Amino acid sequence: DEISYDEMLELASLGAKVLHPRSVQVAKEYGVTLHVRSSFNMKPGTLVKEVKDLENIRIVSGVACDKDAAKVTLMAVPDKPGVAAAIFSALGDAAINVDMIIQNINRGQTNDITFTVDESDLDKTVDAVKKLKKTLNFKGVVTDNNTAKVSIVGAGMFSHPGTAARMFRCLGDAGVNIQMISTSEIKVSCLIERKLAAKAVKALHKEFELEQA
Numbered sequence: 001d002e003i004s005y006d007e008m009l010e011l012a013s014l015g016a017k018v019l020h021p022r023s024v025q026v027a028k029e030y031g032v033t034l035h036v037r038s039s040f041n042m043k044p045g046t047l048v049k050e051v052k053d054l055e056n057i058r059i060v061s062g063v064a065c066d067k068d069a070a071k072v073t074l075m076a077v078p079d080k081p082g083v084a085a086a087i088f089s090a091l092g093d094a095a096i097n098v099d100m101i102i103q104n105i106n107r108g109q110t111n112d113i114t115f116t117v118d119e120s121d122l123d124k125t126v127d128a129v130k131k132l133k134k135t136l137n138f139k140g141v142v143t144d145n146n147t148a149k150v151s152i153v154g155a156g157m158f159s160h161p162g163t164a165a166r167m168f169r170c171l172g173d174a175g176v177n178i179q180m181i182s183t184s185e186i187k188v189s190c191l192i193e194r195k196l197a198a199k200a201v202k203a204l205h206k207e208f209e210l211e212q213a
Contacts, residue, residue, distance in 0.1 A: 001044075001045075001046045001047070002046065002047045002048075002049060002051050003046055003047070003048055003051070003061050003062065004048075004049070004050065004051045004061075004155055005024055005025075005027065005028035005048060005049070005050060006028075006155070006186065007061050007062065007153050007154065007155055007186060008024045008034075008048045009021055009024050009025065009028075010064075010151075010153045010184075010186060010187050011062045011064050011151075011153050012024060024048060027048065028050070031050065033047055033048065033049040034047070034048035034049070035047055035048075036048060051155075058154060058155075058156050059154050059156035059157055059160045059163055059208065060152045060153065060154035060156065060157065060163065060208040060210065061153060061154045061155070061156075061210075062152070062153045062154070062210065063150065063151070063152055063153075063201055063204045063205055063208070063210060064150070064151045064153065065148060065149070065150050065151075065197050065198075065200075065201050066148060066149040066151075067148045067194055067197055068118050068119045068120065069099065069116045069117075069118070069119065069147050069148055069149045069191060070116060070117055070118070070119040070121075070122045070125075070143065070144065070145040070147065071114060071115075071116050071143065071144040071145075071147050071179070071180070071191065072114065072115055072116070072117060072122070072125055072126070072129070072141065072142075072143050073112055073113070073114040073141070073142040073143075073144075074087065074112065074113045074114075074129060074138050074140075074141055075112055075138060075139040075140045075141070075142060076106065076110040076111075076112065076138055076139035076140075077110060077111050077112065077113050077136065077138040078109065078110055078136065078137055078138065079105070079109045079110055079111050083136055084103075084113065086132060086135075086136060087113065087129065087132060087136070090128050090129070090131070090132055091117075091125065091128055091129070093128075094124060094125075094127075094128045096117055096121045096124060096125050096128065097117065097118065097121070098115050098116070098117055099115070099116045099117065099149070099182070100115060100116045100149070100180045100181075100182045100189065100191060101113070101114070101115040101116075101182075102114050102115075102180055102181075110138075110139075114180065116147070116149070116180065116191060119145050122143060122145055126141055126143060129141055146193060146194045146195070147179065147191050147192065147193065147194055148191070148192055148193070148194040148196075148197040148200075149189050149190070149191050149192075150171075150189070150190055150192060150197060150200045150201060150204065151187055151188065151189040151190070152167055152187065152188050152204060152208065153186055153187045154186060154187075154208075155186050157185070157186055157187075157188070158185050158186065163188065164181075164183060164188045166207065167188055167190070167204065167207070168190075170203050170204060170207040171190060171192070171200055171203065171204075173203070174196075174199055174200060174203040175196075175199075176192050176193070176196045176199060176200045176203070177192065177193065178190045178191070178192060179191045179192060179193075
């Protein structure tokens with residue numbers, strides 16, 4: 001099997017503990033092919049390289065799961081210019097990396113803003129946003145640290161419409177509810193209940209005909 005540098009970088013950043021992202025970045029920079037094999041069997045493994053026309057070969061090349069995701073919701077945030085910038089600037093100043101973000105529009109000129117952070121940053125995140133409560137005049141903060149992020153990655157998604165819908169249907173059929181969604185050209189990520197993470201990963205491997213170690 002073959003996988004592109006970009007796909008492996010996405011998988012590494014999404015929690016797949018296969019290769020360190022820096023090793024893939026260096027290999028990509030110098031055009032070095034990486035050969036990834038299991039130490040538990042004699043299977044040929046996977047080549048990480050610059051793969052051309054991968055869109056026509058495989059739609060999804062891997063599934064990743066991050067069980068360290070935590071969800072934070074700011075309730076009834078005033079719908080005014082600059083509010084989101086103030087919130088996420090404060091988080092950036094506190095060296096907190098924000099991942100998925102959604103905004104729900106409420107009645108009465110307010111929004112709920114929900115985002116995810118690493119669970120290890122949850123307390124620091126709550127402290128940072130609470131300092132803004134008086135200035136921004138939002139109602140409160142709700143957190144949930146019983147979440148996980150499952151993702152599919154594949155260069156072929158770019159040329160195959162409907163891949164995201166296929167993922168959502170697969171999770172629905174497995175009884176896994178989707179709380180948040182984020183996408184890029186080569187990945188789709190869903191935030192789900194943490195206790196269902198293994199079930200979701202297994203279902204996605206089966207749906208996209210991927211070998212699961």
